[in-house]
Amino acid sequence: MKITLKIWRQESAKAKGKLETYQLNEVEQDMSFLEMLDMLNEDLAVKGERSVEFDHDCREGICGQCSLVINGQAHGPESHYTTCQTHMRSFKDGDTIFIEPFRAKAFPVIRDLKVNRDSFDTIIQAGGYISAFTGNAPEANNIPIHHDISESAFDSAACIGCGACVATCKNSSAALFVSAKISHLAKLPQGKVERKERVEWMITAHDEEGFGSCTHTGACAMVCPQEVQLLDITRMNFEFNRALCIS
Amino acid sequence: MALNAKEPKGPLKDKWRLYNEHKNLVNPANRKKIDIIVVGAGLSGGGASASLAELGYNVKTFFFQDSARRSHSVAAQGGVNAAKNYQNDGDTIYKMFYDTIKGGDYRSREANVYRMAQLSVDLIDHMTAQGVPFGREYSGYLSNRSFGGVLVSRTFYARGQTGQQLLMATYQAMMKQVKKGTLTQYNRHEILDFVLIDGKARGVIVRDLVTGKIERHSAHAVVLGTGGFGKIYYLSTLAMNSNGSATWRAHKKGAFFANPSWTQIHPTALPQAGDQQSKLTLMSESLRNDGRIWVPLKKDDDRLPNDIPDEERDYYLERRYPAFGNLVPRDVASRAAKERMDAGHGIGKLKNAVYLDFRTAIGKLGVDTIKERYGNLFTMYKKITGIDAYKEPMKISPAAHFSMGGLWVDYELGTTIPGLYAVGEANFADHGANRLGANSLLQASVDGNFVLPNTISNYLADEIRTGPIPTDTKEFDEAEKAVKDQIDKLLSIKGKTPVDRIHRALGKIMFKEVAMARNEKGLIWAIEEIKKLRKQFWTDAAITGDADGMNSELEKAGRLADYLEIAELMAIDALSRNESCGAHFREEFVSDDGEAERNDEEFMYSAAWEWLGKPDWKLHKEHLEFHDIEVKTRSYK
Ligand SMILES: Cc1cc2nc3c(=O)[nH]c(=O)nc-3n(C[C@H](O)[C@H](O)[C@H](O)COP(=O)(O)OP(=O)(O)OC[C@H]3O[C@@H](n4cnc5c(N)ncnc54)[C@H](O)[C@@H]3O)c2cc1C
Numbered sequence: 040m041k042i043t044l045k046i047w048r049q050e051s052a053k054a055k056g057k058l059e060t061y062q063l064n065e066v067e068q069d070m071s072f073l074e075m076l077d078m079l080n081e082d083l084a085v086k087g088e089r090s091v092e093f094d095h096d097c098r099e100g101i102c103g104q105c106s107l108v109i110n111g112q113a114h115g116p117e118s119h120y121t122t123c124q125t126h127m128r129s130f131k132d133g134d135t136i137f138i139e140p141f142r143a144k145a146f147p148v149i150r151d152l153k154v155n156r157d158s159f160d161t162i163i164q165a166g167g168y169i170s171a172f173t174g175n176a177p178e179a180n181n182i183p184i185h186h187d188i189s190e191s192a193f194d195s196a197a198c199i200g201c202g203a204c205v206a207t208c209k210n211s212s213a214a215l216f217v218s219a220k221i222s223h224l225a226k227l228p229q230g231k232v233e234r235k236e237r238v239e240w241m242i243t244a245h246d247e248e249g250f251g252s253c254t255h256t257g258a259c260a261m262v263c264p265q266e267v268q269l270l271d272i273t274r275m276n277f278e279f280n281r282a283l284c285i286s
Numbered sequence: 287m288a289l290n291a292k293e294p295k296g297p298l299k300d301k302w303r304l305y306n307e308h309k310n311l312v313n314p315a316n317r318k319k320i321d322i323i324v325v326g327a328g329l330s331g332g333g334a335s336a337s338l339a340e341l342g343y344n345v346k347t348f349f350f351q352d353s354a355r356r357s358h359s360v361a362a363q364g365g366v367n368a369a370k371n372y373q374n375d376g377d378t379i380y381k382m383f384y385d386t387i388k389g390g391d392y393r394s395r396e397a398n399v400y401r402m403a404q405l406s407v408d409l410i411d412h413m414t415a416q417g418v419p420f421g422r423e424y425s426g427y428l429s430n431r432s433f434g435g436v437l438v439s440r441t442f443y444a445r446g447q448t449g450q451q452l453l454m455a456t457y458q459a460m461m462k463q464v465k466k467g468t469l470t471q472y473n474r475h476e477i478l479d480f481v482l483i484d485g486k487a488r489g490v491i492v493r494d495l496v497t498g499k500i501e502r503h504s505a506h507a508v509v510l511g512t513g514g515f516g517k518i519y520y521l522s523t524l525a526m527n528s529n530g531s532a533t534w535r536a537h538k539k540g541a542f543f544a545n546p547s548w549t550q551i552h553p554t555a556l557p558q559a560g561d562q563q564s565k566l567t568l569m570s571e572s573l574r575n576d577g578r579i580w581v582p583l584k585k586d587d588d589r590l591p592n593d594i595p596d597e598e599r600d601y602y603l604e605r606r607y608p609a610f611g612n613l614v615p616r617d618v619a620s621r622a623a624k625e626r627m628d629a630g631h632g633i634g635k636l637k638n639a640v641y642l643d644f645r646t647a648i649g650k651l652g653v654d655t656i657k658e659r660y661g662n663l664f665t666m667y668k669k670i671t672g673i674d675a676y677k678e679p680m681k682i683s684p685a686a687h688f689s690m691g692g693l694w695v696d697y698e699l700g701t702t703i704p705g706l707y708a709v710g711e712a713n714f715a716d717h718g719a720n721r722l723g724a725n726s727l728l729q730a731s732v733d734g735n736f737v738l739p740n741t742i743s744n745y746l747a748d749e750i751r752t753g754p755i756p757t758d759t760k761e762f763d764e765a766e767k768a769v770k771d772q773i774d775k776l777l778s779i780k781g782k783t784p785v786d787r788i789h790r791a792l793g794k795i796m797f798k799e800v801a802m803a804r805n806e807k808g809l810i811w812a813i814e815e816i817k818k819l820r821k822q823f824w825t826d827a828a829i830t831g832d833a834d835g836m837n838s839e840l841e842k843a844g845r846l847a848d849y850l851e852i853a854e855l856m857a858i859d860a861l862s863r864n865e866s867c868g869a870h871f872r873e874e875f876v877s878d879d880g881e882a883e884r885n886d887e888e889f890m891y892s893a894a895w896e897w898l899g900k901p902d903w904k905l906h907k908e909h910l911e912f913h914d915i916e917v918k919t920r921s922y923k
């Protein structure tokens with residue numbers, strides 16, 4: 040396949056960026072999207088030009104490091120895929136593809152297509168944990184947890200922290216990300232002890248980091264690679280109101 | 287220098303207790319005065335960071351991803367073992383120890399393995415308390431599955447994302463400590479060298495991958511939890527940025543490297559489909575609980591798999607190993623696949639795969655049960671290949687997966703450099719010549735959470751009067767200069783061959799001759815080819831961009847430079863071991879029925895290599911003694 044690429048190039052957080060055009064003539068259907076970019080970078084290296092910086096690591100949809108906006112869509116054309124799972128069979132010969140970084144005030148660009156998502160760590164630091172020190176734990180089977188509750192907690196815990204929810208949201212809200220962690224821990228008996236502080240602290244951190252408010256458009260759940268449910272946001276709101284009521 | 291494994295005296299089952307009763311401690315008030323550098327934030331490094339910070343030490347943790355939650359432990363799918371005996375199927379700590387030693391083909395240290403089995407029980411409790419949503423029965427109790435090489439069900443799992451869930455718990459424990467101020471994390475930082483003062487590990491030289499700045503950091507002890515180096519094969523189940531550089535640079539500063547050639551080739555990964563391919567995604571071993579592996583009986587059979595009737599299929603694992611069937615250990619399954627493919631029965635475009643079929647299980651248990659057990663793996667398979675595996679069998683193929691070899695460590699997880707420790711996949715401990723499935727999440731977590739925080743105090747007890755370690759010394763100057771010189775050298779090559787292309791060439795050599803089956807001629811050939819490639823790299827690599835600022839090409843080049851040396855040692859190690867054991871299968875040393883043949887008389891040791899420069903190495907042997915297990919021929923028939 041012949042593919043034309045329009046890629047966002049930006050030297051640093053402060054520099055101005057722009058779209059540059061590149062041409063690839065030997066792309067194959069079986070290649071992953073990132074292998075196509077590897078091919079471009081090899082071409083650039085031979086020509087002595089600086090390579091295109093993009094984030095990636097596991098290349099199997101689980102680490103959450105890859106983060107591209109492809110033709111205006113976070114993680115590309117297929118819903119619930121990560122960028123690294125996207126393959127060239129989703130495109131056709133002669134296509135022009137626009138590639139940009141995840142954009143949000145809380146995700147400043149580092150270089151080209153790489154962004155800084157430290158704000159996600161900050162939100163988890165605020166309360167996204169159970170305070171069980173190493174060595175403190177009771178026998179695991181002393182806390183029976185209904186199969187369905189454990190499965191439901193897993194659905195929320197599956198979040199890979201990629202930030203596609205933020206990149207796709209018109210308000211750049213991280214509500215889906217925050218609610219996934221709050222729901223994961225609030226559903227489990229072990230996590231219930233700290234639920235009040237957790238929701239208060241995490242939501243405060245979310246707002247302080249510069250993410251927007253949720254207006255419940257549901258765009259986030261449409262792109263989420265792990266299909267985290269919009270219902271988690273409702274659950275987060277419940278937890279928040281519960282915390283208000285009992286304080 | 288003689289190797290001292292520092293195994294505590296006493297009966298096997300009491301060693302860890304006795305060790306803890308007699309080791310030195312650091313009192314809580316003094317811990318604040320002690321700095322510890324941890325490199326790596328996966329299960330091993332992350333677990334160590336969180337646990338050490340909880341104890342009150344000042345911890346600095348370095349890793350190259352943008353968040354600790356992305357360390358490659360995240361990709362582990364199938365599960366984690368523990369001898370809980372929840373299934374009442376006769377499991378015990380001894381049984382788990384036995385399975386692990388046998389699985390590793392009697393090439394690991396008894397005391398370490400026994401400790402891992404003992405602590406496995408606590409790990410499940412710990413992870414459950416942290417909120418890991420392990421699979422459960424409708425009664426609410428924890429559920430188990432089986433993994434290869436054992437006859438009990440002792441594997442705990444969180445769907446097909448067990449590594450992710452364990453890592454989330456570990457990451458969250460780290461984040462709590464970051465908030466408390468006991469842990470400082472340095473994301474997007476890569477370790478480039480180690481600083482030794484008076485022979486002790488005292489600090490590191492790192493590159494900030496965002497600004498390109500070279501930084502100095504000092505500490506009273508350094509812990510490496512930097513994972514495996516299977517990416518040396520280019521195509522592997524590892525992450526793109528997984529590397530051997532941290533352990534390798536420690537090796538060049540004096541840490542012995544043990545059993546480097548023992549690499550696990552996993553039998554069930556997705557096959558290579560094209561030249562530009564960068565990754566072989568793993569399909570969890572747990573699939574072998576319900577999937578049956580087969581190839582067509584007829585050579586070059588072009589029919590679609592569903593058109594081939596049962597009697598024309600060769601379920602070769604069930605045929606060759608009736609006792610364990612599809613659940614034989616990985617090395618056995620990979621070699622059996624290779625044997626069938628070499629004999630002309632491989633399937634797929636490149637004839638490089640075998641089938642993994644769920645038809646029987648779906649017929650018996652229904653699609654819904656299979657979906658609940660492996661749903662995410664089937665989805666992942668579909669996303670990558672476009673094929674629905676509920677309807678037709680998966681195509682799978684062996685791929686480089688896990689490094690049994692790594693830095694040599696003693697019972698305390700200390701390397702041969704005082705004050706430098708190695709945890710998780712970065713060390714060589716516990717798995718011998720072949721790792722059992724679901725034992726490595728266990729080892730990484732146990733090393734980080736339970737072992738290291740206890741053993742390191744024995745060393746640090748002597749450091750309470752040392753005071754802060756300054757970084758403006760000649761040792762730091764020299765190490766920093768060496769790092770900067772290497773970066774300049776790389777950037778001045780300005781050749782014409784992209785780094786990835788050289789890495790792919792290296793991968794081809796390694797997969798051909800230093801992987802599933804090895805022989806003298808092939809290994810000698812490989813060593814020559816590796817040397818040629820190393821020369822090509824240093825004269826013709828195309829490394830663009832500059833040193834000040836983000837530069838992925840430079841990062842890759844630095845890692846490849848190390849791989850080109852590690853590769854040589856791997857081949858030398860494989861050549862020096864004239865026997866077959868576990869994953870190390872030398873074609874010259876096989877039994878009459880084609881199975882691996884050990885030579886316990888001559889090779890009952892771990893090979894620990896000392897760097898002599900140039901590259902050149904000296905072999906040291908840690909002789910292994912087995913008091914609590916009868917050494918037998920490993921058989922799964
Ligand atoms: C696809 C896959 C599936 C697996 N499935 C299972 C399973 O089901 N059960 C099981 O028991 N095991 C499994 N394993 C093995 C297991 O996941 C790993 O062995 C284990 O997680 C390793 O943990 P670790 O902490 O040692 O290293 P990792 O989790 O790999 O962490 C390495 C850390 O070191 C850092 N690092 C590395 N190099 C540098 C450097 N130069 N500078 C700075 N930082 C550095 C990285 O940033 C990272 O934080 C699987 C492995 C793979 C690849």
Ligand code: FES
Pocket residue numbers: 094095096097098099100101102103104105121122123124
């Ligand atoms: S690279 Fe890990 S999720 Fe895409």
